[in-house]
Amino acid sequence: LAKTTQPISMDSYEGQEVNITCSHNNIATNDYITWYQQFPSQGPRFIIQGYKTKVTNEVASLFIPADRKSSTLSLPRVSLSDTAVYYCLVSNRDNRKLIWGLGTSLAVNP
């Protein structure tokens, strides 16, 4: 049964780089990897999406090794406002597969 696995929680300090890894051993050729951020009382918010190698945008980087069985979300120099739950999603083009991780609760401490 395909699933995505990510750590339940992580702790960090302001200014540090945070790396959250998601395991998706059964990822298929056509699947994409997407990360979302969710604050309390809000819906998830898109962070970044990738298919292979490395993707970078203004808020994060996504590293995907050649076998694509895992992916790592990298948040550079986190601040207190990055305290949130981060979700990994594996999906295919026509949405017939949508596999969400259970989320990683990141706590950024001063």
Place this chain on the structure above:
Amino acid sequence: KAGVTQTPRYLIKTRGQQVTLSCSPISGHRSVSWYQQTPGQGLQFLFEYFSETQRNKGNFPGRFSGRQFSNSRSEMNVSTLELGDSALYLCASSPTFGVSNNEQFFGPGTRLTVL
């Protein structure tokens, strides 16, 4: 541009009742997806609508249904409510069908409590 709106934000019902939740997508977005979020199960996909047609459906019983109108607004209905239906129901919109290469924009959710 206004974001995804969901009404109501909070709802309390009793077992056996039915409920209808509403979602207005971002202007111009034609795809609307619904999710159920619970602490134990996380985010679970309910269904996706595009151009008034259900394109995909998750593994939920037939008590969960939805529809989409010509203006892309969507409703989901849950009949014969059970205690286990208590959850945060999220709606997400995107410009086109399929989320693999499409960013989804989520609303704040409707918190449903079944007593």
